[in-house]
Every structure is written in structure tokens, then in C-alpha cells.
Amino acid sequence: MCGIAGWVDWSRDLSDQQPILKKMTDAITHRGPDAEGFWTSKRAAFGHRRLIVIDPEGGLQPMVYKDGDYTITLTYNGEIYNYQELRKELEEKGHVFRTKSDTEVLLHAYLEWQEDCIEHFNGIFAFGIWDERRSQLMLGRDHLGVKPLFFAQRGSAILFGSELKVLLSHPLVETEIDSEGLAEVFSLGPIRTPGHGVFKDIKEVRAGHYITFTPNKVNVKRYWTLESKEHLDDVNTTVETIRSILEDTVKRQLIADVSVVSMLSGGLDSSGLTALAAKEFAKNGKTLHTYSIDFVNNERDFEQDFLRRDLDEPWVKRVAEHIGTHHHTIVFGADKLVENLLVPMRARDLPGIGELETSLYLLFKEMKKDATVALSGESADEVFSGYPWFHQEQFLNADVFPWLVNMSFMLDILSEDLKAKIQPEQYQKQRFQEAVSEVPFLDGESSLQAKQRQMSYMFITRFLPFMLDRKDRASMMTGFEVRVPFCDYRLVEYLWNVPFELKSIDNIEKGILRRAFQHVLPDDVRNRRKSAYPSTKDAAYLQGISNWMLEVLNDSNSPILPLIDADRVRAIAEGKDEVISGTKARGLLDYLLQINSWLQEYHIHIRL
Structure with missing residues (x-):
């Protein structure tokens, strides 16, 4: 994982602009503490901060391909999990590789397929490619938006980077916010509109999209979308398909030239992935290390709430012992959480969800002492429709996002002047209706099924990006890479059309996933009810x-x-x-x- 920065200008010579470029990359040193790189030309300037994960010697960036008088240059953040298959395919087409890195595979994929290269990738990625012969910049982002990518146009200049602070470090960009930006912050809270950078005239490349910029044109292309169709597989086939995809993606996501560990909460999602990863480790005679979070006096202070049914720690121990991992529990007190409250805000460059992000950051900070890469169970609830909201009428029939239904009190503390200027209730409904208009409903579905499909779309395209941003910034702030197997687009595509009643088979949330993990988890762990990421009650x-x-x-x-x-x-x-x-x-x-x-x-x- 890394941090990227770039600047393209068709009216200004950028050959001597490395000092500004370095200022942009210095802002994200935390994303790539192992190395830095720069490349400048008359029209383009690319920067890179590197966190070494694959091919320490060969994966240097920005990576440049020269052919005669022109160059094609890449700066890239992420992992291409199918890069080995792609490399073989490209070699058969005549491409010659100098390194063992997935970076070079991405660059050669562009040489072979140009913009269509992005449709060949299975991974988590954000990249910028400058094609000198076409005088074109391409910005691309992975299917689910695991890796961030922001951009801004200022006159003839295009600026881009992994985080908002990259753009804010450039002299052309001011830290301005208008009424729409304030509405994002105060009406929607931390779960904001995809593509919206909050700061004035700063945007985000949306998940599953790429954008090309030439001197006279900007072209936004959605290369991946959820397609609705009837699910024809029976129960057993559905279970086996889910199991097969997960086994394959976990195996792919364990590839690294550095140590890999796993997060473990004792819940279904992380426990299942940990079990699959541990099996792969055992094949090589290795023991997987796992990590969980707990709070001082948590057993004394714990209270059940809407999303948290019981304590994680007893279940963590149960799973770690069953699977045979080397487990580490990281414990924090209230003082540490208060002291570090603002760190995630600085990582995100925007206000977030406070203590729930702070504890995650502190967990990753400790994990970084032992490893560089971790697996996480993030996104299973969005993909498998695991949240309580999916089966309760007040949420299914709401005219705002389900997570805002019981949050109206957040608007009660706004000043009357601000309310008049941003009209928060109207803004919430407007953004919700925009999301509804995107939903690919399926002909012949019942009203309830349509509502559940709509709910699923909201969580995959609105709630999940927030969760992924939270994980990316909290981890990368410590130079730590977190991989999310449940975000494999093949799994998301498949689950999108599995009916809710099948997803919740056996009368329990994510019942179909529980069946898929039957071969690796004991029954009591598989049947533990959903309990959300822990929160201190101190x-x-x-x-x-x-x-x-x-x-x-x-x-x-x-x-x-x-x-x-x-x-x-x-x-x-x-x-x-x-x-x-x-x-x-x-x-x-x-x-x-x-x-x-x-x-x-x-x-x-x-x-x-």
C-alpha cells in the first residue's frame, strides 16, 4: 500500500515543480514510510510514497515505460490480486517484464488494453496514468472503493491524490467550504455522498469508475455496476459458490513479501476469514497471529444496545483456541481514547465517528509493531445484509438513509441560521432520492423484496464507502495495510442477487454465510448473533x-x-x-x- 500524488497542466511547464510535488507527497508520508519517488515532465508531475509489501526491489514508483520519444507513467496505490495470471497473459501477448511487482503488471495492462485495462483487475487500487502520446491523464479506482482517490480542477490544472491533504498542500487549492459542504458535514454526518470531497470544488473518483482528462475534455466512465437478475442456484450451490470465492480470495490476499496477520473479534465474519487464513498458514507450517481490541473495565461496564449483544473477548479466546492462532488482545482505557480523539480526523481530513475510529487507529498502531498487512472481516454485513435494519419496517419504509432514522437529534443542536442555509432535512431526503434513483430494481419482485434490494444498495454504495474510508485512514495513518476479502467484487456481484430470505436462511442474519463456514468454525461460534464493533462504556x-x-x-x-x-x-x-x-x-x-x-x-x- 502506498500514497499517490499527481499534477497535470496543459498550459504550464511542470518540469521544475518537484518542490511543490514533494510538499504534496510529504503530506502522506504515513501512507508510505518506506520510500519516496518523483517524476516530472513538461505537462505532468507524479509523486509516490511507498509501503513495501510486494517485490521490495522492483516495485519502485512512479513507474515509467518508454517507447521511442514518448513515455507512459504510473503512480499507484493498492494490490492487484490476480496480477500473476495477468502477467502470464500479457507475456503470451509479447510483453516483457523487468520486475516481479503488480505495479508493472498494471502498467503493461494499460499498454495492452488502454482504459479497458481496469476491467481486467481484481484488487483494491487507485492509480493515475499519464499517457504522453495521447496527452491524457487517467484516474481509476477499484470496484468497491477500498482505496481512496481525490481530485480537483483548477484552471488548466488537474491535481489528484490519495487523501484530501495532498490537494490541500498545493498552492492552487484553498481550504474553502460552501453551503453544500456544510450540509454534507451537518446533515449526513460522517457517512457522506460518494464523489463529494466536502471541500469546495474537490471531488472523489467514485468506486467502480475511471476518469480521463485531455486538454479539451473530461470523460467519466462507470466500468462496474451491480446488475440485477434472478438467482437460480439452489441452497447448496449458493453455499458452495460463496465458500469457493472466499477460499480463493483469502488465498490471494495472503500474498505478500512481509508478515500478514488477521483481525479477530470472535464474530462470524472475522472468525471465518481467520480460519481460512490459518489453514493456508498451516500448509506452510506457520501459525497465524490474530489481534482483537478490548477496553479497561469493559466486563464491568458493558451494556447491551441496538448493535452490541455481548462481549467479544470470551468469543475471541474460543475462536483463537479452536483455530490455533497466536492471539494478542490490545486493551485501552478512556484516557487514551480521549487523548487521541483528533488523530482520525487528521487522518481523514474530515470529522468522523470519534471513539469508534480512535480505538481502531490505536489497534492498528499496536499491530504495526508486529506486522505490515492484516486481513479484516469488513463489509460482510453490507454484502450479506446482516444489519438489523434489513428486516424492520421503520427502516425499510423510511424516506432517508436507514442509519439517519433515529439520528434526528443531531439536527436539533444546529443554530437556526445554519439550518436556514443548509436545510438539513431537505438535503438528507435529496441525497436519499438520488441514491434510490440508481437502484437496479428487478421486475417481478414483491414490494418487500424491492425494499430489501434498495436497502442493500444503500449499504453497499453509501454506508460501505464510509466504513472502508474509516479503515483505510486509520490503518494507513500508521503505515499499515488492511485487506478486505469480503469486498472481492465477484462475491459482491453474486450476493447482490441472492434473495434476503436465502441470505438469512435458518432464521438468522447471514445464515447463508454461517453455512459456508460450517467446515471451519464450531457451531456455537457460527451461531453467535451479530454484535458490532466494540465501544467503550466507561x-x-x-x-x-x-x-x-x-x-x-x-x-x-x-x-x-x-x-x-x-x-x-x-x-x-x-x-x-x-x-x-x-x-x-x-x-x-x-x-x-x-x-x-x-x-x-x-x-x-x-x-x-
């Missing part, structure tokens, strides 16, 4: 962020003050609000603290 955490919020409210220079109902927020921080308290208060205060620091640290200019 009262000291809420007290810590409440005190911090009161300091913000008492500082007349705090930039968030004109945007909120300060009296209402003060009551919440003091524990005197009858509606917003406990878990609600914690999530809200987490978010507001991040917004205030974001506005302050990034020197954001609000243009309404």
Missing part, C-alpha cells in the same frame, strides 16, 4: 469529552459556535439534557469536538 470517557466540550463553549473564538445552539450543547455536556444523554451524547460530542478542531486546524473559510 463513564470516564463521556466525562472527558464533556469537559472538553465545555472548554470549547467557554472559548469565544471557537469556530463552531455560530453553527450550533450553544445553550443546548452546554446542557448536553453538563448532563442536564433530557433527550440527548448517554450513548447519544457521547456520539454527538465526539463529532462536534472534531468539527471545531477541523475548522480551526485546517483554517477553513466558510463561503455561503
Whole structure:
């Protein structure tokens, strides 16, 4: 994994612009702590920060192909999991390779198929290719959007990079936000609109898309989409297909020239992947190392809620012992979580979900001490329709995103002036209707089936990108790569058309996945009900962020003050609000603290 940066300008000579390019790549040193590289020409300047995972000697970037008087240059972040098959195919077509890297395979795939090369890749990737002979820049992103890619047009210039901070480091880009950007932050919260960069005139290449830029034209192409069709496989065939894809993708995603470990929560998703990975390790006489997170006094403080049924740790031990992994439990206290609250915001360059991101960052920071790559069970709930929202009428029939249904209290603390300018309820409904208009409904489905398909689309195309961003920024902030086997596009395509009643066979969420893991997990683990990523229940955490919020409210220079109902927020921080308290208060205060620091640290200019 790496960090990329680029600058193309058809009206300016960029040959001597490496100092600015270096400033852009320095902003993402954390993504690639092992090496840096630069390439400049008259019209294009590419930079790269490298985290060495495959072919330490041969995978240097930017990678350049020369043919006579022209060059084709690549800067790339990610992994192409089918690169070995592609390399063989390209060699049969006459291509000659100098390295063992997937980077060179991607470059030669472009030489062979040009833009269509992206349809040959199975992986997680974001890349920029400058084709000098065509005077064209191509930006491409993987099917599910696992790897990030932002861009901005400024006059004749195109700027791009792995993170927003790459663009914000360029003198042509100002830290401006308009009413639409504020609506993204305050109406939608951290789960924002795909393609929207929040900052004024900064955009994101959407998952499953590529964009080409030439002097006179910008062409946006969607190369991958979910296609609806009748699912004809019987139960056993469906189970075997899921099992086969997962076994194949886990095997592919274990390929690395550095140590690989696995995350393990004791839940179905991570346990199943860990079991498959451990089997591969055992073939080579190796023991897989696994990692989980826990909190100080968690057994004492734990409370059931909508998404969390029980403690993870007993199940983690059960799975680790059954599979035979070398397990590590990483434990944090409330003080550490409060102290590091702003790190994920700085990693994302936007406010996020607070403690749930902070603990993930701290976990990855510890895992990085032992390894460079990890497997994660992320995205199984989105792909297999595992969340409670999928079968409850109030969510299925809502006219906003399901995760916003019980979050209206977030809008209650906005100032009347801000509400008038961003119209938050209207903005939520507008973005929801845009998403609904994209859904490829299937003729002949019942009303309930159509609603469930719609729900699935919302989670795969709106909620999942947020979860993947969270994982990418939290891991890459520590120079750590996390791979997500459940995001293999072949699996997502297949599951998209499996009816909800089949996905939830045996009257349990993700029942079909439980059957697929029957050969590697004990029954009690397979039948454990869904319990979400853990959250601390320590009262000291809420007290810590409440005190911090009161300091913000008492500082007349705090930039968030004109945007909120300060009296209402003060009551919440003091524990005197009858509606917003406990878990609600914690999530809200987490978010507001991040917004205030974001506005302050990034020197954001609000243009309404």
C-alpha cells in the first residue's frame, strides 16, 4: 500500500515543480514510510510514497515505460490480486517484464488494453496514468472503493491524490467550504455522498469508475455496476459458490513479501476469514497471529444496545483456541481514547465517528509493531445484509438513509441560521432520492423484496464507502495495510442477487454465510448473533469529552459556535439534557469536538 500524488497542466511547464510535488507527497508520508519517488515532465508531475509489501526491489514508483520519444507513467496505490495470471497473459501477448511487482503488471495492462485495462483487475487500487502520446491523464479506482482517490480542477490544472491533504498542500487549492459542504458535514454526518470531497470544488473518483482528462475534455466512465437478475442456484450451490470465492480470495490476499496477520473479534465474519487464513498458514507450517481490541473495565461496564449483544473477548479466546492462532488482545482505557480523539480526523481530513475510529487507529498502531498487512472481516454485513435494519419496517419504509432514522437529534443542536442555509432535512431526503434513483430494481419482485434490494444498495454504495474510508485512514495513518476479502467484487456481484430470505436462511442474519463456514468454525461460534464493533462504556470517557466540550463553549473564538445552539450543547455536556444523554451524547460530542478542531486546524473559510 502506498500514497499517490499527481499534477497535470496543459498550459504550464511542470518540469521544475518537484518542490511543490514533494510538499504534496510529504503530506502522506504515513501512507508510505518506506520510500519516496518523483517524476516530472513538461505537462505532468507524479509523486509516490511507498509501503513495501510486494517485490521490495522492483516495485519502485512512479513507474515509467518508454517507447521511442514518448513515455507512459504510473503512480499507484493498492494490490492487484490476480496480477500473476495477468502477467502470464500479457507475456503470451509479447510483453516483457523487468520486475516481479503488480505495479508493472498494471502498467503493461494499460499498454495492452488502454482504459479497458481496469476491467481486467481484481484488487483494491487507485492509480493515475499519464499517457504522453495521447496527452491524457487517467484516474481509476477499484470496484468497491477500498482505496481512496481525490481530485480537483483548477484552471488548466488537474491535481489528484490519495487523501484530501495532498490537494490541500498545493498552492492552487484553498481550504474553502460552501453551503453544500456544510450540509454534507451537518446533515449526513460522517457517512457522506460518494464523489463529494466536502471541500469546495474537490471531488472523489467514485468506486467502480475511471476518469480521463485531455486538454479539451473530461470523460467519466462507470466500468462496474451491480446488475440485477434472478438467482437460480439452489441452497447448496449458493453455499458452495460463496465458500469457493472466499477460499480463493483469502488465498490471494495472503500474498505478500512481509508478515500478514488477521483481525479477530470472535464474530462470524472475522472468525471465518481467520480460519481460512490459518489453514493456508498451516500448509506452510506457520501459525497465524490474530489481534482483537478490548477496553479497561469493559466486563464491568458493558451494556447491551441496538448493535452490541455481548462481549467479544470470551468469543475471541474460543475462536483463537479452536483455530490455533497466536492471539494478542490490545486493551485501552478512556484516557487514551480521549487523548487521541483528533488523530482520525487528521487522518481523514474530515470529522468522523470519534471513539469508534480512535480505538481502531490505536489497534492498528499496536499491530504495526508486529506486522505490515492484516486481513479484516469488513463489509460482510453490507454484502450479506446482516444489519438489523434489513428486516424492520421503520427502516425499510423510511424516506432517508436507514442509519439517519433515529439520528434526528443531531439536527436539533444546529443554530437556526445554519439550518436556514443548509436545510438539513431537505438535503438528507435529496441525497436519499438520488441514491434510490440508481437502484437496479428487478421486475417481478414483491414490494418487500424491492425494499430489501434498495436497502442493500444503500449499504453497499453509501454506508460501505464510509466504513472502508474509516479503515483505510486509520490503518494507513500508521503505515499499515488492511485487506478486505469480503469486498472481492465477484462475491459482491453474486450476493447482490441472492434473495434476503436465502441470505438469512435458518432464521438468522447471514445464515447463508454461517453455512459456508460450517467446515471451519464450531457451531456455537457460527451461531453467535451479530454484535458490532466494540465501544467503550466507561463513564470516564463521556466525562472527558464533556469537559472538553465545555472548554470549547467557554472559548469565544471557537469556530463552531455560530453553527450550533450553544445553550443546548452546554446542557448536553453538563448532563442536564433530557433527550440527548448517554450513548447519544457521547456520539454527538465526539463529532462536534472534531468539527471545531477541523475548522480551526485546517483554517477553513466558510463561503455561503
